[in-house]
Amino acid sequence: MASSNSIPSRVLCVDGDLAGESSTASRRIRAIVDALREHGVEVIESLSYEDGLANLVSDTAIHCLLLDWSLGANDEGSHAAATDLLRKLRKRNEAMPVFLMADRKALSGPMTVEVASLADEFIWTLEDSPAFIARRVEAALDRYFDGLLPPFARALVNYNRDAEYSWAAPGHQGGVAFTKSPIGRLFHDAYGETLFRTDMGIERGALGSLLSHSGPIGESEQYAARVFGSDRSYSVLNGTSASNRTIMSACIGEQQIALCDRNCHKSIEQGLAITGGIPVFLQAGRNRYGVIGPIHPDQMTPAAIAAKIAANPLAAQAKSQRAVYSVVTNCTYDGMCYDAKSAEALLGQSVDRIHFDEAWYGYARFNPMYRDRYAMRGAASSHADDGPTVYATHSTHKLLAALSQTSFIHVRDGRGAIDHGRFNEAYGAQASTSPLYALIASNEVAAAMMAGPSGEALTQDVIDEAIACRQAVAQVQRELAAKGEWFFTPWNAPEVTDPATGVRYAFADAPADLLAHEPSCWVLHPGESWHGFDALPDGWCLLDPIKFAVVAPGMQADGQLAEQGIPCDLVTAYLGQHGIVPSRTTAHMVLFLFSMGVTKGKWGTLINALLDFKRDYDANKPLAEVLPRVLAAAPARYAGMGLKDLGDQMWAELRAGRMGHWEAEAYAQLPKPVCTPRVAFQALMAGEVELVPLNEMANRVVTVGVIPYPPGIPIVMPGENIGPADGAWISYLRVLQHWAEAFPGFAKEVEGTIEKDGVYSVYCLKS
Numbered sequence: 001m002a003s004s005n006s007i008p009s010r011v012l013c014v015d016g017d018l019a020g021e022s023s024t025a026s027r028r029i030r031a032i033v034d035a036l037r038e039h040g041v042e043v044i045e046s047l048s049y050e051d052g053l054a055n056l057v058s059d060t061a062i063h064c065l066l067l068d069w070s071l072g073a074n075d076e077g078s079h080a081a082a083t084d085l086l087r088k089l090r091k092r093n094e095a096m097p098v099f100l101m102a103d104r105k106a107l108s109g110p111m112t113v114e115v116a117s118l119a120d121e122f123i124w125t126l127e128d129s130p131a132f133i134a135r136r137v138e139a140a141l142d143r144y145f146d147g148l149l150p151p152f153a154r155a156l157v158n159y160n161r162d163a164e165y166s167w168a169a170p171g172h173q174g175g176v177a178f179t180k181s182p183i184g185r186l187f188h189d190a191y192g193e194t195l196f197r198t199d200m201g202i203e204r205g206a207l208g209s210l211l212s213h214s215g216p217i218g219e220s221e222q223y224a225a226r227v228f229g230s231d232r233s234y235s236v237l238n239g240t241s242a243s244n245r246t247i248m249s250a251c252i253g254e255q256q257i258a259l260c261d262r263n264c265h266k267s268i269e270q271g272l273a274i275t276g277g278i279p280v281f282l283q284a285g286r287n288r289y290g291v292i293g294p295i296h297p298d299q300m301t302p303a304a305i306a307a308k309i310a311a312n313p314l315a316a317q318a319k320s321q322r323a324v325y326s327v328v329t330n331c332t333y334d335g336m337c338y339d340a341k342s343a344e345a346l347l348g349q350s351v352d353r354i355h356f357d358e359a360w361y362g363y364a365r366f367n368p369m370y371r372d373r374y375a376m377r378g379a380a381s382s383h384a385d386d387g388p389t390v391y392a393t394h395s396t397h398k399l400l401a402a403l404s405q406t407s408f409i410h411v412r413d414g415r416g417a418i419d420h421g422r423f424n425e426a427y428g429a430q431a432s433t434s435p436l437y438a439l440i441a442s443n444e445v446a447a448a449m450m451a452g453p454s455g456e457a458l459t460q461d462v463i464d465e466a467i468a469c470r471q472a473v474a475q476v477q478r479e480l481a482a483k484g485e486w487f488f489t490p491w492n493a494p495e496v497t498d499p500a501t502g503v504r505y506a507f508a509d510a511p512a513d514l515l516a517h518e519p520s521c522w523v524l525h526p527g528e529s530w531h532g533f534d535a536l537p538d539g540w541c542l543l544d545p546i547k548f549a550v551v552a553p554g555m556q557a558d559g560q561l562a563e564q565g566i567p568c569d570l571v572t573a574y575l576g577q578h579g580i581v582p583s584r585t586t587a588h589m590v591l592f593l594f595s596m597g598v599t600k601g602k603w604g605t606l607i608n609a610l611l612d613f614k615r616d617y618d619a620n621k622p623l624a625e626v627l628p629r630v631l632a633a634a635p636a637r638y639a640g641m642g643l644k645d646l647g648d649q650m651w652a653e654l655r656a657g658r659m660g661h662w663e664a665e666a667y668a669q670l671p672k673p674v675c676t677p678r679v680a681f682q683a684l685m686a687g688e689v690e691l692v693p694l695n696e697m698a699n700r701v702v703t704v705g706v707i708p709y710p711p712g713i714p715i716v717m718p719g720e721n722i723g724p725a726d727g728a729w730i731s732y733l734r735v736l737q738h739w740a741e742a743f744p745g746f747a748k749e750v751e752g753t754i755e756k757d758g759v760y761s762v763y764c765l766k767s
Contacts, residue, residue, distance in 0.1 A: 009041045009141050010061050014052035014085075015068035015101065018045045025103060028125045029068075035134035041141070048072070049081040056089055062096070064141055065089065066123070069102040069111065079115075086118040092457040095147055097140035099123050150223050150448045153441045155207050155216035160197050169201035169434070198437055210235065210435045211428050213420075217440060224447045228365060229376040230392070230410035232420065234427055237439045240359040240407040241267035242430040243393040244327075245274060247409060250418050250426035251325040251353050252277035254678075257309060257318050259326035259351060262670070263292045263713050265359065266751070268327055269705045273681035273718065278314045279673075280305075280323065284332075286667050287532030288559035289491070289551065290586045290660065291334045292711055293524075294533075294541045300346035314673050324416070327355040330374070333584065333712065334591065335547030336524075337361070339540050341372040348388040352416025355391040360593075361544075362394030362408070366455030369463060369519055373542060376410050387414040399546075399595045402446035406439050458596055460516065466546045466594040467515045469603040473550060474508035476607065480614075486566075488550040488610055491589060492543060493530055496521040515545070529557055546594040550610070554651065555588045561660070566617070567650040569746050570643070574613045577627055580606060586710045587654055620644040634744035646743075653742055657735045665728035667713065671720035674701045680718035680765070689763045691754060694733055698725040700764040706752040708736060714752075722762075733760055 013033060020026030033043045044062065046052040049071060056062060067085070072078035089096065100111075100119040103126050120140065123133055149157060171177060175196025178184035188196065200207075208215020217235070225233040236243045248271030252258050258277040260268055263284045272279055282300070285293040298304055305323070309315045326347050331337040340356060347354050356375035358364070364374035375392035392410040396402035411423075449458065470490040477487040490507070497504045498511075499520055505511070515521050524531045524541045533541070554565015565588075572585040584591040592606065616626050620642035623631045630646075631638050638646065654660065683689055684703040692700055699721060706716040706729070715729050716722050722729050733750065740747030741758050753760040 008061075009063055009138075010044060010059075011036060011041055011064045011066060011137065011141075012044045012046060012052060012055055012059075012062045013066040014046045014049065014071065015066070016047050016071050017068070019047055025125065028130065029101075031130035032066075032125070032133050035130045036137060039134065039138060041134075041138065049078070049085050053085045053088060056085070056092075063144055064137060065096060065098045066137070067098060067100055067119075069100050069115075083112070083115055083118075086115065090118055091453050093454060094452045095144060097121070097137075097144050099137065099140070101125050150220060150444045152207070152216045152220035152444045153448075156198055156437060156441050159200075159204065159206060160194065170199060172196060172199070174199075195438060198441075200437065202433060202435075207437065210237070210440065211424075211431060211433065213424070220440065220444045224408060224444065225380070225410070227447045227451045228392075228394075228408065228410050229378060229380055229412075231380045231413045232411040234409040234411075235440055235443045236407040236409060236427075236430070237405055237432065237435050237443075238407075238430065239397075239405050240357070240393045240395040241265070241270070243407045243409045244268060244355075244357060245271045246423075246426050246430045247355050247391050247393065248272070248275055248277070248325065248327075249429060250423045251355075253319075253324070255317055255319050255676075256325075257315060257321070257323040259305065259308075259323045259347070261295060261328045261357075263295075263329050263332060264327065265329070265357060265712075266705060266707065266714075268357070269677060269714065269717060272677040274678070276676060276678040277325070278312070278318050278676055279717070280308050280312050280315065281670055282308075282326075282328070283670065285533050285535070286664060288555055288557075288660075289532070289588045290663060290711060291491075291532075291549075291589070292332060292336070292667070292713060293531075294332070294336045294338055294536065295328065296535060297342065297346055297537060297540055300343060300350075302349045305350045312673065314676060323351045325353045325355065326351045327357055330356045330358055331361045331364075331544050331547075333360060333547075334549065335544035337364070337370060337373045337542040337544050339372060339542075340374055341377060342540070344375075344388065344390060351388065352414075353389045353391070353418075355393070358392050359395040359407075360398050360547075362396055362398070362400045363450070363455075363459050363462075366450050367459040367463065368456075369459075369517070369522070369545070370542075371519065376412060380412050383412060383414065385414060389414045389417045396443050396446045399593065400446040401442075401449055401596055403439055403442040406443040406446070408443065408447075462546050462594050462596055462598065463516050464512070465598055465600065465603065466548050467512055468600070469594070469607070470545070470548060471508055471510075471512065471515075472603075472607055473610070474506075476611070478506075478508055485614075486553045487614060488552055488590075491530075491549040491551050492545070493521065493525075493528060532559075547591065548594060549589045549591045551589050559660075561651075561655050564648075565651045565654075567647055567654060569743075570647050570650060571610075571613055573627055573630055573746070574616070574643070575606075575609055577629060578609050578612070580609050584710050584712075587660060617643050617647060630745050637744055650743060650746075653739065657738060659732075659735045659739065662728060662732040662735050663708075666715040666732040667711075669728060671716050671723055671729060673717075673720050675719040675765075677718040680704075683765055684718075684763055688766055690766050691761045692764045694730065694737060694760045694762075695725075697722055697730060697762060697764065698727075699723065700762075700767065702752070703763045703765060704752040706733070706750065706762060708732070709749040709751065716752075722764075736760075 015029050017025040017029045036043050098119045099121050101123040175188050178188035208217035210217050221233050244267040252275040254276035256277055258279050260279045260281055262281040282295045284295050364370035375390050390412045394408045396406045397404045473490045477489050480487045494507050496510050522543045552566035552568050554562050556562055568585050568590050582590045583593045623638050623641050626643055680703040689703050701721050702716050703718050705714040707714045736748050737760050753762055
């Protein structure tokens with residue numbers, strides 16, 4: 001990053017007189033532009049409001065706008081265009097300095113109050129000198145840059161500008177060490193000097209301390225709290241896994257009950273191993289495509305929670321029969337967004353600390369599409385003191401714009417609040433004493449990008465692009481279906497209703513503005529078969545439009561497989577061969593995540609690739625042509641096969657092996673807990689375990705979580721009995737093991753297992 005006095009300043013000047021040469025107005029605006037350029041300011045020239053707006057939308061490196069109010073016909077129509085430009089700018093950037101330029105004599109009619117409020121200053125081009133006007137613009141640029149950088153980023157900029165000599169860690173000393181060897185020099189030049197100059201040890205008091213939350217780092221966390229609506233926010237540099245473990249360490253003691261979403265990340269399992277908590281699980285539903293849905297609200301009532309605790313064989317060991325903590329995954333990886341306000345009210349009757357794991361959902365606060373569906377709703381001060389303490393964890397690197405590893409913990413204090421000093425001990429146990437300051441800055445900048453109107457503008461852009469892609473796929477599918485051909489279908493409601501008019505549209509034909517701004521178009525309504533979660537109350541769950549899944553043909557409405565179908569593992573392999581990497585693949589769906597980095601060109605290429613797959617699949621193109629990497633991985637197995645040949649074999653195995661059936665059975669029930677995850681983990685670390693192959697695993701107690709990907713949810717947790725040889729969990733693993741053997745290169749990842757010679761083994765307690 002650069003200091004404010006070294007950032008290249010860019011000004012957009014929208015003035016039709018820039019094209020002229022002889023008129024007084026042309027000479028005067030040209031003199032103003034020349035004066036700015038003499039002082040090193042880059043000026044972009046635009047002759048119309050339309051071109052000016054296009055520049056502002058496409059170039060966020062513009063720092064100031066000079067706008068001629070009398071451009072064009074200088075009439076009501078041109079003034080309306082200028083007003084529209086200013087409105088659209090302010091929706092994206094409320095701080096950019098705007099100078100409205102006019103000649104008093106040429107001014108037609110009074111400016112409105114709205115226009116006056118959208119602009120910052122006025123320039124009467126024929127009165128003040130060009131040099132004076134240029135100085136006014138430069139002063140506004142300085143103020144803009146000073147206000148643009150949030151606290152820590154500003155401190156880091158200033159530190160880098162001071163160019164100190166350090167005699168402390170790190171040893172590369174601002175990157176100098178790298179320049180002393182050929183490989184080091186390549187590394188240094190690849191990343192640039194600024195990264196290394198801003199990588200320093202904790203001796204730099206001017207930057208504050210991550211562990212004591214002091215100085216600019218503390219100010220940065222306070223800034224993030226204001227942006228995200230929390231009482232306190234903590235910057236975390238080793239992912240939301242560490243954020244989740246921090247919260248659990250602070251909230252749960254040995255032999256205390258924790259209400260845990262079974263649809264949980266592995267870090268929740270790790271938090272249980274650290275704390276010694278007794279998990280009582282809330283189970284989510286599952287549809288015919290294997291999508292894990294939300295927990296039904298009936299499971300969150302006090303009576304249901306009390307019954308779950310009473311039925312848990314480990315709960316009798318608990319210090320109290322009241323849970324001290326609850327965690328819910330919101331939104332899920334597949335895009336299931338809870339009515340978080342209602343979920344909090346339900347859970348708050350039984351527990352004082354509620355944690356929403358929103359790793360994939362840090363943007364929700366900033367767009368009205370998600371109103372009431374996230375943890376940090378409204379202002380922190382607007383919530384009642386007698387409500388539960390609420391935590392949210394955000395992976396700012398996932399769908400916001402921070403660097404990898406960055407995360408935030410947000411806290412809204414209420415009942416059961418944990419004071420900062422106590423919480424910080426848990427935080428320090430998960431943090432490094434040698435943080436990379438570039439990560440802190442990127443976390444803060446990701447928050448700053450969401451502040452003010454830019455947050456809604458940025459998130460709306462993502463929603464708009466995702467909807468455009470969904471509708472394009474739906475239109476292609478409909479066109480091909482009319483010809484009797486197959487194609488992929490977007491996973492969303494096939495029809496939507498405009499609540500204002502009652503008009504019902506096919507999804508492909510619905511007004512894009514309706515889909516982009518009306519949450520009811522994305523709610524899982526009862527009785528709609530597309531989502532497969534019919535028992536849910538209306539409004540309880542919303543499908544996040546930016547988590548875009550396509551469904552391949554083959555799964556029938558009754559949950560049975562058709563005789564013919566397209567296995568999505570093959571689709572993903574094909575896309576990968578063409579440089580397209582989906583987020584996740586199940587047997588019947590491929591998931592793509594839209595973010596601020598997705599463009600029309602990117603999703604247009606995706607649709608082209610899906611069409612290419614259809615063409616090559618229907619033509620049964622040889623694997624040697626379309627999937628050479630697959631063929632190279634197992635040439636004897638795939639020799640002479642075409643794309644459809646392999647797809648037909650895969651589909652036949654899905655039907656014969658009943659993978660979907662056993663997956664559903666494995667997630668429909670909970671194994672019997674024999675000991676807590678902590679006891680199981682300690683046995684593993686002490687070596688009091690044995691590695692047991694699948695064919696000998698019946699009724700053994702596992703000491704690791706067994707987590708097939710997809711869906712990435714544990715079928716068995718540490719301390720649970722894996723059940724009989726013909727039970728759901730071993731049967732599901734047996735099917736996955738056979739799949740890996742039958743189709744080399746397409747094995748499912750099963751975390752917690754150790755594969756050797758095609759056999760899965762799992763660490764279990766010694767018998």
